Amino acid sequence: MFDRIAILDWSAAGTPKTGKDSIWLAIADGSGVRSENIPTRMQAEERLSALLAEGDRLLIGVDFSLSFPAAALERLGVDAAGLWRHLATNHTDTAKNLSNYRHVAAELNQRLEGDGPFWGNGAKADTPHLPRTKPASALPEWRACEEVAQANGLNPKSCWQLAGAGAVGAQSLTGMPMVYRLREQGATVWPFDPISRVTIAEVYPSILSAEVRAHLSRHPDMVLDQAQVELLAQALWVLNAGGTLPPLFDVEPTKEGHILGLNHELALRAAEPSAILPPRLRNDCFAMPQGVNWVPVDAALDKLKQALHPIKGVETINSHKAQGCILAADAVARRSNPPRPNSAVDGYGFAHEATSDGPQKLPLLQGRAAAGQPFDGAVPHGAAVRILTGAILPDGVDTVVLEEDCALDGASVIFDGPVKPRANTRKAGEDVESGQTAIRAGHVLRAPDIALLSALGIADVQVYEPLRVGVLSTGDELIARPDMDALPHQIFDANRPMLLSLLNGWGYAPVDLGHCEDDPKLIERTLDRANVDVILTSGGASAGDEDHVSHLLRTKGTLSSWRIALKPGRPLALAMWDGTPVFGLPGNPVAALVCALVFARPALSLMAGSGWAEPVGFTVPAAFEKHKKAGRREYLRARLNDQGKAEAFKSEGSGRISGLSWADGLVELPDEAAEITHGTPVRYIPYAMLGLR
Structure with a gap:
């Protein structure tokens, strides 16, 4: 979707500032991620304008809200774009970061409720209609997306709060005017506008708070804001490069806007290969409820399945070297297969409309179309051209007749009609279309998968690090x-x-x-x-x-x-x-x-990233006899005989290791009592289906 991704951590500081709580801009692309610390808002806007003018497809993520709760917009009589225009008209800023955002907030308070909903005057002088502490307000404190964020365990701040720990209201009042001016230069603002070459979206860098903390523990000299923008830029870039970024934009437009990545936290956490790791397992993840003594096999498996999750980080590697690796993100086709309509046989190509039901005689053009050697030019209506298997269909050709069904007289090709439209041809993308998911995350890549990745132009894939x-x-x-x-x-x-x-x-x-x-x-x-x-x-x-x-x-x-x-x-x-x-x-x-x-086996498979591995078995007749008591699941060492029946090892003794080598699978007997005689259907699980080769 994009050539670059830029994440902006904004600041409403009243003086030029660098370091902690200042403006940070991280830019991620194919060469990696890098960050800039920008002292003033004017300089930051100039930097973004310059990026916009470079011509790349650019996503700009800003860390301030891009709208107010819908009830406030209705009372003001504007939509989000009208709000940006109003702020751009009334807000002033200087090269030394001197802003009148408090007066802008006071003016909006008068239009909304008088002394609210904006609050938090951090200046020494009082500002009329801007209370220092939170007032009672009939207006909602949160937008719908912020309520979703809270339900997801995040901690967004209200757009009405201008001062105090974590306050973001001042950032919004100073940032939305800049967004308006960038929009005037050709950018669009998602989800209010369609996605375009340069798209601005609201982000929440603290969505990766656990990963940021882990990153800072490895880089203690790094500033928190810098770590947040770098990790989020890198995570979004990896999704973008892997073709899995579009689902993050699939939301219904609202007046209140949306936070990019909300409800896609796991995708973001799995995306950044160098810093983002899955959460650790809880210390009590294996605990059984009190009073549970004997645990049935299925209950134990269900407990493991619920308690475990992938525990490995993600890395990007060359797809040619990915055999045996577990795909961490969907592999999305960069190119269709086949990329263009082509011939499925050796024969002669023409436009179907130029044929009829009887014998056909079409003038044959000089030259031919072959795989890797396309025909130079178009085929006129009513003419034919020699075409070989795999060759791109030239312009004017939509049907091919098989070589064995044709005769030549030196200047023409002759065959019997009628011929089906598009006979012996393959459509572009008939196998896989560009942008389509080719292989789902969690798949263990094999030689056939490597072939598919190569055919679709997927040079690199995201895989889980080996367990x-x-x-x-x-x-x-x-x-x-x-x-x-x-x-x-x-x-x-x-x-x-x-x-x-x-x-x-x-x-x-x-x-x-x-x-x-x-x-x-x-x-x-x-x-x-x-x-x-x-x-x-x-x-x-x-x-x-x-x-x-x-x-x-x-x-x-x-x-x-x-x-x-x-x-x-x-x-x-x-x-x-x-x-x-x-x-x-x-x-x-x-x-x-x-x-x-x-x-x-299933537990390790889940922790490695390839999902829960259910054993695959099938029903066969028994070639043994057994009286089984109720109360325990039993697994017998077994192998199939030449009649397709399951033989059981001669002894059930647990010390008889030779039975493991003698067997080629296991017979699984249910928890209930069972009477097994020759011919009784039993479930047989081959060693191969359990990963034993």
Whole structure:
């Protein structure tokens, strides 16, 4: 939509000023974002006029209200444009920032109620009809968009307040005259006017307050106003570059105007790759209601789905290098595919209107149209031209007849009619049209997606940064590596290599946190130094004497120990460790894998940005027998035989790791009692549908 985006933080200061609470202008474009600190309002207006004159498509966001509540406009007898004109006529300013906005406010008070609704005289001298404190007023304090902002957790200030902490009324009275003059120079003001080459819109930089605070913590020397305009300019620019900015403008015009980005806060927060991060998970996000002991599988999954959200930041990368990445914003076609109408076959092209129902004989032009070599000129009505597959249809051609259906006599092409209009041709945008969403956010990009992005001219895409998942094994009985010597009471660690391989297959960045003996101090140091987004532990998740992981998470973190109505894999420890989610899996390898597939896979998918991953299964006849009791969901290691029936592993013992390798999927048995005999329909979930390859 735009070549540049400029965000203006305005000031009603009475003297030239820089630094805190002064005028800041941030400009974002393809080269990045940069900010300017402008001492006076006149200089700021001159700067915006210069930008307007440069000829670029420009969005100017201003941080003051562009209208009053509708009831006040009705009493004044003006619309928003009339208000700007009135203020431009009556407001004066100087090169030294001396403004008469208090007198303008007093004059409006007289026209509205007498001694209100404007209030907040911060000058030493009294101004008649401008009270120093808030008066009682019958006029609304807020515009409709400001009420929506408050409902969304934002804290806008009233346009009637001229002085005091966060007051914005003076900015509006001094800023709207400038908007009027920029409009006279050719700009339009959204949503009162249509979007044009230069569009002015009201913005609210504090919409990114959490991100601004995080940014300032990394850049303590930066001024708050500077951080606000830079981050908002960058966020809007990323949406603009990705083709996802237009929905922010899709509002019904009103007399009161609107705040750009309102109700699109999540899109803005996800857009800025270098500074804007999703919110952290709450410390109590895994807490179950009091009194809940055994948790059904579906209830546990619903709880996770509600508690979690994407936790990674966003970056922009070249689409050719995006295989396996998760799309963070819709990919919008920059070009149609195909870009122009073209031929679907090798043959001869002509205007359909020049043909009839019988045998056809059309004079054949010299030259041809080929893919990458368009025909030079137009095809006259009643003539034909040689055309090859993929070639752009020349002017005068809308139909192609297949080469095999034609004969040539040296000067003409001959074929039997009738021919269908537009036969053997492809319309421009027949596959995807320019501006159309090609791939939705949350999609994991594959080789076919890379082809589509390239065909549509999408050179760069916004993707979530890779999810870093640490894997930690605990237990005195474990030997970290299979090449080490093991005593009779020791076993080789199977969980950690299994889980690391599983994470790699899911497309995440696995981080090996190693093996810890049953030493709480050692486990604590390992968790503290993990530097990952999520941690998977195995072992120590129950409540026994040596279950140090659950004890440590309970005393030093926030632990919710879930007893899942599941076989295999009853204990599941879910916790937050210094802001990092921890999934404490059972120590038994079979139970650890089942819990990882059933619980960790959809949860990690959601936190990574690709949404909740529902397991895909299908119904097949059973090739086994089982009497199942009610009360627990069961997962059996299974594989399909050559008849398409599901065989179950010979033993349900949780220590039989060979069954995991023997199987090619899981049979899911319901919570209720079931009697399974040969031929009973059962739900089979292939390993491949669980991301196991």
